[in-house]
Amino acid sequence: MTYEEVYSQEAIRKMEEAGIPLPTKDIMTCCRCPEADKCPFAWDPYNTDGDCLADR
Numbered sequence: 001m002t003y004e005e006v007y008s009q010e011a012i013r014k015m016e017e018a019g020i021p022l023p024t025k026d027i028m029t030c031c032r033c034p035e036a037d038k039c040p041f042a043w044d045p046y047n048t049d050g051d052c053l054a055d056r
Helices: 009-017
Strands: none
8 A cells, every 4th residue: 555545645645744754655554463454543644653542
């Protein structure tokens, strides 16, 4: 899954304006998580490189 599939174009624009790197499948922790479909925090930009907002 890519950020284009998860985030709206408006969200992508806002992240680009704020200097937030756009998440990709390679770095999104959610891609490897069996709970991603049920998680309210799935696909949050925090969830990269093994970090998980739900575990926080």
